[in-house]
Amino acid sequence: MGLGSLAIGFTTKQGGHVRVRRWMLAAGVAAIAAAIAVGTALGSGKSPTAQKAGYRAALVSDVAGFNDNGFNKNQLKGLQKAAKAISGTAFPIVSHSSSDYQPNYNQAVHDNAQLIIAAGFLLGDTMKQYATQYPNIKFAITDDPVSAVGGLKNEEGITYATQEGGCLVGVLAAKMAQKMGKKIIGVAGGLKIPPVDSYIAGYKYCAAKAVKGTKVKIQYSGDFNDQTKCATIAQNEINQGAQVIFQVAGLCGDGALKEASKLHKWGIGVDADEFKVANRILTSALKKTDVGVYDTVLGASKGKFKGGKDLLFNLKNNGVGVGKISKQVPKSWITLMNSFKSKIIHGKLKPPAVLK
Amino acid sequence: MTDPGPSPSPEQAAAAGTLAARIALKQRAGGILVPVVTVVFALVMSGIVLAATQHSVHTALVAFQEIFDGAGLNWIFHPTTNLIDISAYNLSQTLLQTTTLILTGLSVAFAFRCGMFNIGGQGQYFVGLVVANWLGVDFAGMNPFAHILLCIVAGTLAAAAWAGIAGVLKATVGAHEVISTIMLNWIAFWVASWLFGAGGPLQNSTQPTVPVSNQVSSSARLPDFWGAQGFQGVHVGLFIALAAVVVFWVLLNRTTLGYEVRAVGFNPDAAAYGGINVKKNLVRAMAISGAFAGLAGALDMLGGTTNYQFGQLDIPFSQVGFIGIAVALLGRNTALGTLFGALLFGSLLYGSFHGLGSSAVIQPELAGNLTYIIQGLIVLFIGADVLILYVWNSRKKLRRPPANPAQPAKATAA
Amino acid sequence: MSDDLVLEMRNIRKEFPGVVANDGVSFDVRRGEVHALLGENGAGKSTLMNILYGLYRPDGGEIRLAGKSVSFSSAREAIQSGIGMVHQHFMLVPVMTVAENVVLGSEPRSGVLLDERVAEKRVADMAKTFRFAVDPGARIEDITVGQQQRVEIMKALYRNADILILDEPTAVLTPQEASDLFEILRTLQREGLSIIFISHKLNEVLEIADRITVLRRGKTIETVPSEGATEASLARAMVGREVLLRVDKEPAQPTDVLLEVRDLHVRDDRGIEKVRGVSFDVRAGEIVGIAGVDGNGQTELIDALAGLQKIESGTVEIAGHALTHASARAALDAGIGHIPEDRQRRGLVLEFSIAENIALHDYAKPPDAKWGWLFPKRMVQRARTLIREFDVRGGGPFTRAGGLSGGNQQKLVAAREIARDPSVLIAAQPTRGLDVGAIEYLHRRLVAERDEGRAILLVSLELEEILSLSDRILVIYEGRIVGEHTGDITEEEIGLEMLGGRETAAA
Secondary structure, eight states, X not given: OOHHHHHHHHHGGGGHHHHHHHHHHHHHXXXXXXXXXXXXXXXXSOXXXXXXXXXXXXXXXXXXXXXXXXXXXXHHHHHHHHHHHTTOEEEEEOOSSGGGHHHHHHHHHHTTOXXXXXXXXXXXXXXXXXXXXXXXXXXXXXXXXXXXXXXXXXXXXXXXXXXXXXXXHHHHHHHHHHHHTOOEEEEEESSSOHHHHHHHHHHHHHHHHHSTTOEEEEEEOSOSSOHHHHHHHHHHHHHTTOSEEEEXXXXXXXXXXXXXXXXXXXXXXXXXXXXXXXXXXXEEEEEOHHHHHHHHHHHHHTTOOOXXXXXXXXXXXXXXXXXOOOTTSOHHHHHHHHHHHHHHHTTSOOOOSSOO | OOOSOOSOOHHHHHHOOSHHHHHHXXXXXXXXXXXXXXXXXXXXXXXXXXXXXXXXXXHHHHHXXXXXXXXXXXXXXXXXXXXXXXXXXXXXXXXXXXXXXXXXXXXXXXXXXXXXXXXTXXXXXHHHHHHHHHHHHHTTXXXXXXXHHHHHHHXXXXXXXXXXXXXXXXXXXXXXXXXXXXXXHHHHHHHHHHHHSTTOTTBOSSSTTSOBBOOOOGGGOOOEEXXXXXXXXXXXXXXXXXXXXXXXXXXXXXXXXXXHHHHHHHOHHHHHHTTOOHHHHHHHHHHHHHHHHHHHHHHHHHTTTXXXXXXXXXXXXXXXXXXXXXXXXHTTTOHHHHHHHHHHHHHHHHHHHHHHHTXXXXXXXXXXXXXXXXXXXXXXXXXXXXXXXXXXXXXXXXXXXXXXXXXOOOOXXX | XXXXXXXXXXXXXXXXXXXXXXXXXXXXXXXXXXXXXXXXXXXXXXXXXXXHTTSSOOSEEEEEETTEEEOOSSHHHHHHTTEEEEXXXXXXXXXXXXHHHHHTTSOOEETTEXXXXXXXXXXXXXXXXXXXXXXXXXXXXXXXXXXXXXXXXXXXXXXXXXXXXXXXXXXXXXXXXXXXXXHHHHHHHHTTOEEEEEEOOHHXXXXXOSEEEEEETTEEEEEEESTTOOHHHHHXXXXXXXXXXXXXXXXXOOOSEEEEEEXXXXXXXTSOEEEEEEEEEEETTEEEEEEOOTTSSHHHHHHHHTTSSOEEXXXXXXXXXXXXXOXXXXXXHTTEEEEOSOIIIIIOOTTSBHHHHHTTTTTTSTTTEETXXXXXXXXXXXXXXXXXXXXXXXXXXXXXXXXXXXXXXXXXXXXXXXXXXXXXXXXXXXXXXXXXXXXXXXXXXXXXXXXXXXXXXXXXXXXXXXHHHOSEEEEEETTEEEEEEOSOOOHHHHHHHHTTTSOOOOO
């Protein structure tokens, strides 16, 4: 944009309405012309992805995107690993708000995806709409039973027994709190929704079983992204005596972990191994969403899609578990935790999935 | 005696009272080309960021193409109304985004024209949205026309009243509207979060654990004219928004109300001297400003932009009220300018969200953050075009005589 | 006074798109002289000085400083060559002290910090030498306009200026402050400084200048010694024709009382009582002038009459109708016309077109509007008529009012107020900042309106204007009317009353 042309634009100011309009018109035409020129220059040779071969699986993230420290990020890993394993093509699509869900499903359909995975229960309504509209495409959803999305024949639910992982970290939390002198542990939850509450239910149940009289403080931030909100919750609960904070709030919860470390208490990560988020991480309750997505894609590509049914990932099939455990945890506690684990695997202990 | 240079001299700029008036004065210079230069400059800067993060100029160019295609602008090469075509579909979504931004842009522009900076568009948008959802759900089965009208009018008026609070505070106790509208935003934010959150009064009654609202009843849904109903098609709200552009222009330029608004906006002292009730105008202009934002919220709700419902989690992600500020600034607070600004930002927002969100060249983990960086850069540079104007004005000084060589303006040590 | 030239400008030419601002202007300055540059608004005075000060580059001609040819590309270079300029609009930082402002940009430092003590000392020394009477430690926002101007002069002196340009320095000053300024200028002159004094006021040019150069339409008309020049000769050179400096008017024929003010008390925005029991009448067919030093309650009095300031107590009647607690709207509707003292801040919406400005009071009434709907075409039509009738030059109905020259802006305000056919016309500082041609026009117009039977209240800080226009003169001092005169009275007698009958050293 040369300065000369700018100067001409300026002189129009004196000329009153007519000349200004003419200039607006001219500039508008110029802008459109430029846009068309750029568009034509770039417009050729579109969609390199469209030619790729193999099984085609798409994954639509929820509003947190794929850089969320766990939940969506791991699913992306599973998708990419699966695509590699079967020499197929992965179509990860980022959402920023719920108004993105429909366009993103539309994009996946346009990309001729044979399987479209919803990265979380928030996408349920949209998935149901598209599953109804496109009966020949397969749909799956993380964290939601198929019953919640209409129970269609081209739908599959990918569910996790997160209460089992929650149970195991609850055991360590209770022991740690006991050692630190106050039998109080805390939870920083995101929203009060089933996938969050099942973690908390298992945590609470087994903490009380491991150390009698352990009390659990539970607060929800109403948010999965804003770290300050979860940090505030951690602070509140620690003020009320909590020694360990279990975060169940995605990125937001990382704020709680950092706050707990800062106040010389302990934090427990969620979904992914969050050992590196802060320096006092007891352990993490893992939801191996990468395993879930990987298995789902592999199964579907081999024609083993369980239409209208749910896949369940639990301790037994290694779909949930615990992450790296702090070195300050004595062996005896780990032995105790493992006894809980084997009881669950053998069906002798059933932590509840619902908070009472 | 004739004066050759009718340009806003720095002295006049200093004499203009309000923040909004000063920005408006600065923006008068340069005509249409400054916003165009600004946009080009912003795009170049984001291209540099893209190229730097991706270590490839080619990737940056492809990313721009993805934004362009993502907005559906490649539709002009093969126009079709068939939404199976991805460019047509994307264009339809861009138009949806534009619909909202036209109205939030007009909202900011209207307050600006009365010398006020309404940062509360986001909160006013939420108010319109909440009221439309409430009435749209509760009065199920009404005559569709009446039901839609009820929701729209009530949402608009509620937002007008909400914004009017800031106007009243300014007129009575002199509270600055920038502060009060920001605070009102937070109130609206948290009230909406509570209403839609688990156990909230407007929360979905069929899925008590999911923090989203009920869907508005079918009698309150705006008909789609391009796209299948229920599949986020382009609804008649687009025409309502276009009508609002006309209303905005007519209101400002063809009514005594608009005359008063402009007079107060340019020079409240002269307006008062002219017999105009300045305080009344502050309240009224703020309310009208809020009405535009509230209308945006109501249309988004009834038009199914988020599937006829709104989630608690959508609240922190919604930025349309704030983007409205950039739209209005870029559009120089005029009706037509705001329309073009909304088109640009509509394309940019949807194009970058969607184009980069399903990018073939950018890592999916980075796509989200990169999108926000690019959008942020562009908004920043739009805001910074006052800076470009400053450079502009300083070189202009060398070429032009001062506006009024012998004006004994008020001797303020500026 | 020696004859050596410190500055010569030869055949300076400067063009702007569509205008030749300087067309072969020649101008020189001798050491230790005050050389006035006189001309109407737009004659090219400011352009010439901006060229000298390095703000504009000339398209042709030569500048020689002390015999050496120079060419400045920025004000910084001009300052380094010993040229200082005091602009009409001061460039001071309000929250900083006098000393800080003076040294700003070339501060004495101790380390990286400003050495406050050294700065204040140097400034205090300078203030003493030149008798500036300014406290170096005072903050700019707390001192008067006249003192601020002295700070600007000190800034130039601090940078070793030996040529000082003053652009319309008295436009913002009260008469007392102006005479103080002249004292300072004479001191500077004795110290050997050369001063270029830009003005369009004939009397002060004759008082202060040694030589006078008159510019008209970008050309040098003449350079004359001030001895031997007269106001009439200078006015003729400026305008290019004979100008009537004295207002020709018949004796007034006052009839009914149209404006009656009784025991009026008004407070200003800060709650200070500025009008303290003022009573007077203005009759149809007479001009009543209110004389006074600025800040003695004139502004609050006018605002109260126009409904722009709350009245504490007392009454105002227009043609027998009470108007005491009326809004601005009600005052307008009752027949008050008001040419405000600050046409840019209040009299006009500078961003509005001429047509819109003409509609400022009656935009909501037919023919401009009906039922809230505007009829811009009718506004434009009305504007056309008034532009013609009042000879507003420089644009049509769509021209932005801010683009007009000061004189034409004032004509525009006058046109609007008079066209509303007011029974009482308040004219506050109607000719402030205007050049001779425009002043002549407005004065004649006010007299003509008087003869039409309007009651005219003239408020002015220019004593000469009050004396030449008024049929009756009221003197205001500290919010009270302290004198009333009808017959012949000299400027000195009124001046004494304006100061409360005692000598005050105005700040």
